[in-house]
Amino acid sequence: MSMSVSMPLGGVQVGSYDSYxxxxxxxxxxxxQKFPVENVTIIGTDLRMIEKVTGRMTWGRALAAGAAAGAWWGLFVGLLLGIFAEDGSNWLGSVLSGLLIGLVFGAAFGGMGYAATQGRRDFTSTxxxxxxxYDVxxxxxxxEEARAILARFSLRG
Known part of the structure; x- marks a missing residue:
């Protein structure tokens, strides 16, 4: 009969910290200190999600956010299409057309997305x-070598 000792994921603990x-x-x-860090793993325990509410979501905010995102995509597409324009006026027209079309479609999709929530999430957050x-x-x-190095490190600061 063979006996085995299971090792924790990542090896053995050489340090524990309260922040990442x-x-x-x-x-x-x-x-x-030239320690081979490919032998090291950082493991976070007792995970939790923190959601910070940043504001109220309104129709105006949903439309504006959608329009802004759409305008960026439209500007990008307009610039790409403008590369193939034969002269300067067509280039500017391509860029402005892409910007305006992106703005309109972005606002429309932002509004549709907000309407789809049906008031269940009327706030923005991160x-x-x-x-x-965090265990190292x-x-x-x-x-043992890592523990000795980290012991000297903890004495410094």
Whole structure:
């Protein structure tokens, strides 16, 4: 009968940090010390999504956002088509036509998208995933060396 010990994903823990920036700084320090960082993994635990409400969604805002996005795409297409124009006036016409058509279609699609929600989401927001803890893991054969380097790093700052 063979016995095996399962190893956690990423190896063994050599450091634990309360922010991703601190874990990233620790791995950067390992790299600065010429440690082979290809043996290192950062694992975030206890993940949560944070959604920050940035404002109220209205018909005007939905139409304006759609029009702005459409105008950018229309400008891009107009510039591409303008490359093939024979003279300057046709180039300007292609760019302006693309811009206006994009603006109109963007506003229409922005309005349709807002209407499709039927008032169930009348706000705008941004979201991000964060973890409560970030563990720096390392291959077991290099773990002691990494721990020693990170111990000196934590004493510095």
């Amino acid at each position: 920036e601190r874990a990233q700084a620790a791995v950067d320090h390992l790299s600065d 979201s991000r995933i964060t973890a409560s803890r 893991m390392c291959d077991p054969s290099r773990a």
